[in-house]
Amino acid sequence: MSEPKDKQTKIEEEIEKEATQETEETVEELDEQNQAAELVKKVADLEEKVEEAENRYLRLQADFENVKKRNILDREAAIKYRSESLATDLLPALDSFEKALATSSDSEEVAALLKGMEMVHNQIINALQKEGIEPIVALGEQFDPNFHQAVIQDQDETKPSNEITAELQKGYKIKDRVIRPSMVKVNE
Numbered sequence: 091m092s093e094p095k096d097k098q099t100k101i102e103e104e105i106e107k108e109a110t111q112e113t114e115e116t117v118e119e120l121d122e123q124n125q126a127a128e129l130v131k132k133v134a135d136l137e138e139k140v141e142e143a144e145n146r147y148l149r150l151q152a153d154f155e156n157v158k159k160r161n162i163l164d165r166e167a168a169i170k171y172r173s174e175s176l177a178t179d180l181l182p183a184l185d186s187f188e189k190a191l192a193t194s195s196d197s198e199e200v201a202a203l204l205k206g207m208e209m210v211h212n213q214i215i216n217a218l219q220k221e222g223i224e225p226i227v228a229l230g231e232q233f234d235p236n237f238h239q240a241v242i243q244d245q246d247e248t249k250p251s252n253e254i255t256a257e258l259q260k261g262y263k264i265k266d267r268v269i270r271p272s273m274v275k276v277n278e
Contacts, residue, residue: 191211
């Protein structure tokens with residue numbers, strides 16, 4: 091009888107051994123699956139980080155391009171309007187010059203002096219025009235708040251409504267920018 095017990099024990103041991111092996115294999119498979127799952131998660135995390143870095147890079151590149159374009163536009167504007175502050179400072183003197191030229195006299199000496207002043211005035215106007223500074227046309231034009239400043243209203247029935255009837259102070263513009271609007275009298 092001992093033989094069947096031994097056989098039974100051997101069979102039980104073999105079954106236990108096979109079960110242990112299967113368990114170990116299952117554990118190894120589970121470990122491999124866990125490691126694979128961890129690797130998949132790490133890969134997904136890294137892909138997400140790479141995508142974030144690429145997006146950040148693209149935004150920075152776009153910001154850099156915008157700053158570059160803005161700097162180019164600022165430099166172009168600085169070149170285009172470089173003489174605006176000089177013109178702003180000269181306009182009151184030019185107004186006084188034109189008032190002096192508007193005087194008249196019968197004296198030959200005063201007439202000669204006025205002729206010389208007129209030549210200087212023309213030189214100043216030519217120099218301003220070379221820089222793109224021009225007077226704003228007002229008299230007889232329709233009122234435009236972008237170029238004119240209405241200070242007085244007129245009631246002239248012979249002229250159309252909103253027409254400028256008098257220019258009280260000349261306005262000037264540099265290229266497409268108004269330095270000083272014209273002060274005008276406008277018909278109702």
